Amino acid sequence: MTLHNAVHPSLAAALSNRGYESLTPVQTAILDADAGQRDLLVSAQTGSGKTVAFGLAMANGLLADGGRLSKAAEPLALVIAPTRELALQVKAELTWLYADCGAHIASCVGGMDMRRERRDLSAGAHIVVGTPGRLRDHIERGSLDMTWLRAAVLDEADEMLDLGFREDLEFILGAAPDERQTLLFSATVPKQIAFLAKTYQRDALRISTAEEREQHSDIEYHAHLVNSRDKEKAVINVLRYYEAQSTMVFCSTREMVRHLTSRLSNRGFGVVSLSGELSQAERSQALQAMRDGRARVCVATDVAARGIDLPNLDLVIHADLPTNSDTLLHRSGRTGRAGRKGTCVLIAPTNKRHVVNRLLKFAKLRVNWGSVPSTGDIQAKDQERIFANEHLQVTPTGDALQAAESLLALYGPEQIAAAFIASQQSMRPAPEEILDTGGSFDDKKPGRERSDFDDGVWFRLNAGRKHNAEPRWLLPMICRIGGFTKRKVGFIRILDSETVFELSGDVAGNFQDVTETEGTGEKSLRIVKLAERPKEVSGPRGGGGGRAEGRGGPRGGKPGGRGGPRGDRKGGFRKDGDRRDGDRKGGFRKDGYRKDGPKGGKKPHRGKGGKDNG
Template sequence: MTPTDDAASLPTTIHPALASALEAKGYSQLTPVQMEMADGRHVDADLLVSAQTGSGKTVAFGIAIASTLLGHAGQFDAAGFPLGLIIAPTRELAIQVQRELDWLYAATQIQTATCVGGMDMRKERRALERGAHLVVGTPGRLRDHITRGALDLGAIRAVVLDEADEMLDLGFREDLEFILGAAPQQRRTLLFSATVPRGIAELARSFQKDAVRIAVTAATEQHADIEYQVVLVRRDEREHAIINTLLDSDSASALVFCHTREAVRHLTARLANRGFSVVSLSGEMAQSERSNALQSMRDGRAHVCVATDVAARGIDLPNLDLVIHADVPSNPATLLHRSGRTGRAGRKGVCVLIVPEHRRAAAQRVLAFARLWATARAAPGIAEIEARYRRQILDAALSATEPDEAEAAFVAELLAKATPERIAAAFLRQQVAARPVPEDLSPLPVADMQARRPRRDKWSEGERGPATMREPRGPGMVGGVWFTLPLGRRQRADPKWLLPMICNAGGVSKRDVGSIRIDETETRFEIAADKAAGFAEQVRLPGSTERGIVITPVAEARGTPWRAKPTFGKGGKPGRIPTHRGDAAPTYRDHPRKHKGKPKRPG
């Protein structure tokens, strides 16, 4: 939504103090989610809201909780115990939310406090002691303050979980349950999420009362402000395609996503060597480094940011109109959250997936499951980029103003000593030298990469199952053998670190591992039939796994003879496996001295 000068169309149901702030910002038309939150019918209700990332959710829940916090008053009384609590998944998003609410509630004399990891905890404690009407924080730091007695939630009237699905993906479920359990039962609870997977639905049932479900955008509707493109390249030319895509774009700023920190470091160095003004974001960076990188993007000193998924969650960069997936997203939720960094609040954006030939099927699957339609295109070549350079150089020359008095004498001297052709050639060479040299790419036929009609599969989002499933490798993996290990969602199990652990423990490769299914307290995974016997022998050896982790075939864990079940049926779907509820496999809580109830991640 783009603010304008006419504020006549703002709903009268918005609290007057907030309406004046919106008018001062030039808002004339609210986004769909903001209109829903301004609806007087939801003024006292718990809400479960799904809306696209970048749809103006911060202003939306600011509008939604205003009457709950202020009542009919125009301003807050002196600050004491907090009345409202906003929980966000990352430091950047929490700070961003606080800034937005500060201007939205400016006329109410609001006092806000932030409690986020990576910041000075003593300063946060002093701010809480001085009093705050509204607290914005991340789950882990909020829990720390509650445990230490610095944050009292006894007066809380409204709790908002922003990007709730991301918080569950990051393993904050226990922290959220602790925080919500510490807040009064007589409160409003608002859950905002881009998607509503099973975990969010369970959280809503546990901590909300008769919540009103609001889906602002239909699940099958593609984000109209984001254009999706797929660029198919040779596997050894992926970085070349990224460079040429950046050079061929008119974007003022771009965000490039990689899977790992090492990939971020490598690509950042590569782009810097090629002359790009580039910064990076990854989880290993200190908060000051992350803040400096984001500020460089905001003030225009940097034009490209290379980031991991976790590091870039929740950030909002102005004028970001290009997102590049250097690595194909592993699941639909990751694709949607990455892409949602652009096309925000009515701005147009482009999302480009760089797809090596051998990852073509994976890209088609993730687009189909995300219900997105992408345009296939070839990677920009040298000729295209050089033609763009020439147009830019010509535009720069034609848009130059006539020489002023201070310049006129020296311009006359230049023309007297050098021909116009030589001066133009010097200008041309200077302009070309200031631009990165494009890469030579091998021509590839543009395959049909349009998203196919999605199947109703448990790998997709929503009520059809968890998003932590891993698609089987190979053609169906017929006759695969299922194994189990005692780590589940309760121990924050994640395929990203489970897969390497499984491979190391059993001496197999990633291609030998099929589906990975994470339940509450256990994980079941499939090993190719021809590797299963050797895998079973290997994991029985002492020291093959970390202390406290026992990997067993599923049938043995159920107390029955081991046989290669279940097999895959038509369409590559595994047969139904009963959930393990026995005591054959110990959980991490059987080993409190070493693990204290939480798994030690490999590496």
């Protein structure tokens, strides 16, 4: 669709000056002849050109035949956005779009000077852009009069409901005239949005663009299984491997944002952060640093990043996994926009790989599973980038040529080349050494492939049958400590007061280092390496999957956890291996009978499922 055939003449010139040669799918759909000035319910992703789309859709109701707006007594159009950043971005877009129409556009957002906003509104504004809470404040104080409103736009409506603005939205729409055009834009249309549309729109036209149905087609997805302790190292290596011009790293909490930002800054990355604890000025400075290239990495929470549109975002990293598939799509959709290619990387702890699988299944995405980029991978990429350095493509002349000849007279070409490579490498943060987890995870179940246990190494754990040791918690604990899958675990033999188990030789060394330096994560549990295969283990060598013997003892849960002997949560094991109980004084005597609290008495231990097993 050409610009001049579809767009109001007063806006066509603004689009041409902005470099528009054609309209995006959502803009084309909205300007369809069937839409007219009807209410619209539009599914559109951030970055699809929807701000210009609803700017064009409002034009016929706002602009007179001459295409100019006379001085405004009260606002003619209202745009509601979920966050300050998005509201200010919308204001900037509408400002250039309506620049030739004489439009005055005001903003009303939280964190700004409310007195100044009141002055702007009293001076007359044709279009008001704001956040729900601040707009409601102005309406209640009488500084925003909705009497002559012709159009109301809800941008990112699903996010506004997620942020708890439902009551504010209902108040604002209830204050607007019934005879108005209502445009509702939402990335998804859940039941809440459908109810909102039914209540506040009249016979709305539902528009779902091809762009929405084919979302993320320009994004390449990668997923890496890592030990949970190596998550931050994995983020560093991913950043080093891609060296994107602009990257957004998502975390689930403010604390993680602070911690990861500090870690990346200490490693030499140009990084800023976005979280709810920052002031408006700090947020604005962070975004400006990303836009002008002073920072190349932005670490953010989901809430803080909502509505933010960073241009030329090449890479998205999920340092913490999203809570649902919609969040996964929304995070990832910040790259791969407007025909540009993007990359999305999920950092998946080994104990969360099934969570990742469910997220991908519901999001209908396919990813490339693989190991985190290693030191060798990153060095190879660095070499490619250094060899392609733009300065090497220029033939020196004049003073540069004279300086080069003087340098060659002092040093040999090999020495100069090595110095150049070293200088380039010194400007880049060093990659991290990360233990390979020994596999990936996808929709297909792994085959019966077993690790080679000819060089198996044996370990001893100070918990056995009388401590309710069981493979159902032993095996996950061993894999968590070592950061590998169960295929690296051979025999697990549970004895009366201890457990012995076998690990594949390729992971045993690192496992021993971790247990000696960091422990097991349980204060009372200790693991030591054995010099040889223990005598207690009989039968042929086992391999893979954590095959266990000696399960006939009393059953219960993990020591100090659910299903184990009663006691408070401080329960565990003493150094001699006997049970250390908590304040309730529950537990077992050495003869296997129960010793209860204040009521006294003794009851036999009934094992799993019994009333006395806690």
